[in-house]
Amino acid sequence: xxxxxxxxYDGSGFSGYQVQPEKRTVQQELERVLCIMHKGDIVKVIGxxxxxxxxxxxxxxxHFDSPLTIPMDNWRTAxxxxxxxxxxxxxVEQIRNDFHARYDATGKTYxxxxxxxxxxxxxxxxxxxxxxxxxxxxxxxxxxxxxLLGTHDFSSFCASNTSVKDFVRTVHSIKFEMKKESNQxxxxxxxxxxxxxxxxxxxGTLWEIAIGQKSVGELxxxxxxxxxxxxxxTAPAHGLYLEKVEYKP
Amino acid sequence: xxxxxxxxYDGSGFSGYQVQPEKRTVQQELERVLCIMHKGDIVKVIGxxxxxxxxxxxxxxxHFDSPLTIPMDNWRTAxxxxxxxxxxxxxVEQIRNDFHARYDATGKTYxxxxxxxxxxxxxxxxxxxxxxxxxxxxxxxxxxxxxLLGTHDFSSFCASNTSVKDFVRTVHSIKFEMKKESNQxxxxxxxxxxxxxxxxxxxGTLWEIAIGQKSVGELxxxxxxxxxxxxxxTAPAHGLYLEKVEYKP
Numbered sequence: 246x247x248x249x250x251x252x253x254y255d256g257s258g259f260s261g262y263q264v265q266p267e268k269r270t271v272q273q274e275l276e277r278v279l280c281i282m283h284k285g286d287i288v289k290v291i292g293x294x295x296x297x298x299x300x301x302x303x304x305x306x307x308h309f310d311s312p313l314t315i316p317m318d319n320w321r322t323a324x325x326x327x328x329x330x331x332x333x334x335x336x337v338e339q340i341r342n343d344f345h346a347r348y349d350a351t352g353k354t355y356x357x358x359x360x361x362x363x364x365x366x367x368x369x370x371x372x373x374x375x376x377x378x379x380x381x382x383x384x385x386x387x388x389x390x391x392x393l394l395g396t397h398d399f400s401s402f403c404a405s406n407t408s409v410k411d412f413v414r415t416v417h418s419i420k421f422e423m424k425k426e427s428n429q430x431x432x433x434x435x436x437x438x439x440x441x442x443x444x445x446x447x448x449g450t451l452w453e454i455a456i457g458q459k460s461v462g463e464l465x466x467x468x469x470x471x472x473x474x475x476x477x478x479t480a481p482a483h484g485l486y487l488e489k490v491e492y493k494p
Numbered sequence: 495x496x497x498x499x500x501x502x503y504d505g506s507g508f509s510g511y512q513v514q515p516e517k518r519t520v521q522q523e524l525e526r527v528l529c530i531m532h533k534g535d536i537v538k539v540i541g542x543x544x545x546x547x548x549x550x551x552x553x554x555x556x557h558f559d560s561p562l563t564i565p566m567d568n569w570r571t572a573x574x575x576x577x578x579x580x581x582x583x584x585x586v587e588q589i590r591n592d593f594h595a596r597y598d599a600t601g602k603t604y605x606x607x608x609x610x611x612x613x614x615x616x617x618x619x620x621x622x623x624x625x626x627x628x629x630x631x632x633x634x635x636x637x638x639x640x641x642l643l644g645t646h647d648f649s650s651f652c653a654s655n656t657s658v659k660d661f662v663r664t665v666h667s668i669k670f671e672m673k674k675e676s677n678q679x680x681x682x683x684x685x686x687x688x689x690x691x692x693x694x695x696x697x698g699t700l701w702e703i704a705i706g707q708k709s710v711g712e713l714x715x716x717x718x719x720x721x722x723x724x725x726x727x728t729a730p731a732h733g734l735y736l737e738k739v740e741y742k743p
Contacts, residue, residue: 253615253616253617254616255616255617255619301617321613325613330614330616330619331616331619332616333613333614333615333616334613335613364570364574364582364583364584365579365582366502366582367502367503367504367579367580367581367582368502368504368550368621370504370579370580372617
């Protein structure tokens with residue numbers, strides 16, 4: 246039986262999503278708990294994609310196979326009871342046996358959070374990026390973001406250490422939200438898929454435009470150059486959230 | 495020169511406020527940073543009171559003396575640059591030389607947070623207490639809380655391992671807030687001072703009333719008994735915030 250689960254995690258305590266030797270990762274914790282539930286049998290967990298160390302998720306999707314006959318309603322609790330508190334299972338459902346969390350994903354939504362407070366609250370320090378020294382012009386970010394919409398070669402917005410060959414991706418939307426109460430700026434980006442560090446490099450580049458270090462017009466040239474060195478800095482991991490993964494109905 | 499500062503801290507990583515040998519505490523971090531700023535001289539930091547391991551603060555008050563001639567506007571930044579991110583200085587001001595953060599405090603406000611979500615968000619796990627198995631009746635908590643208002647011997651609501659002799663305190667107000675968006679219940683309590691664990695024992699006892707384990711009427715007897723064993727369990731530390739300390743103007 247194949248199971249699909251939506252999970253959230255606080256990335257602060259993990260060396261990213263994917264298993265790495267001697268490191269604490271989300272996948273490793275999930276597989277450890279499933280192994281206990283399956284009395285020592287190894288259960289491989291497939292995620293919709295990796296997230297880096299420090300990156301959070303509110304809607305990561307995974308799948309795994311299990312022969313257990315646990316009632317579907319009990320799966321979530323059974324997993325959450327054993328998992329550490331920084332990973333939570335939001336929902337579990339049975340799914341067709343050829344469903345694949347990674348290959349079947351048709352779209353993803355990420356959120357990036359900047360905090361503009363003078364003093365960065367200790368309760369927010371791992372969950373948003375502190376940028377108090379600047380007064381960002383969000384209208385400029387919005388304007389610049391229009392260049393990124395649609396289908397492009399996003400080589401300029403991909404970390405150089407990647408094995409990917411195809412750099413063409415489609416960005417469907419980039420929205421900005423001003424959160425007055427918490428004094429935060431949120432960027433919400435949706436696309437059919439993202440290259441390694443792509444959201445963080447987009448966030449970093451748009452931020453440089455917002456604070457006047459780059460002009461709106463430069464963005465077109467950056468995109469067309471297909472040269473990572475032309476884009477802005479990679480924005481820090483702890484401002485980033487994987488919010489939603491879409492699949493064909 | 496005497497300085498008064500308002501500070502916030504995420505209690506998760508601390509063994510409480512007060513210095514203890516070989517433990518990481520808020521006071522120890524503050525004194526460590528002040529010692530660096532004073533080129534090795536020891537600077538004693540006095541807080542308005544201790545907070546236990548795991549307890550948070552958004553408005554703890556401290557005082558210390560310094561001969562440094564740093565412009566007042568720069569003190570906050572000078573401290574925050576050196577402090578770890580889980581302690582932040584919100585404000586620093588010069589104050590009369592006989593001001594005492596502890597002895598001059600005339601009142602304190604604490605907040606206690608329960609989270610009613612089915613799944614406890616990984617981002618909230620250290621910042622609210624998860625109580626999903628129950629449907630609390632907040633009206634019953636409100637009704638019961640009226641017994642606690644005013645001046646009473648609060649022995650029943652004081653941890654037994656205390657050296658205090660006078661158990662009489664005055665509670666000025668206990669308010670409840672329902673946070674619909676986050677599905678939380680907040681209790682905000684203000685008084686002239688609180689005994690060791692008093693807020694957590696009040697929170698724990700009112701919670702037992704909210705979920706029907708104790709009746710509203712029992713609270714009067716609990717208070718009058720002056721017997722800690724009659725009250726409810728001590729509510730967990732990580733739901734508690736020291737929000738404000740008041741001083742005579």
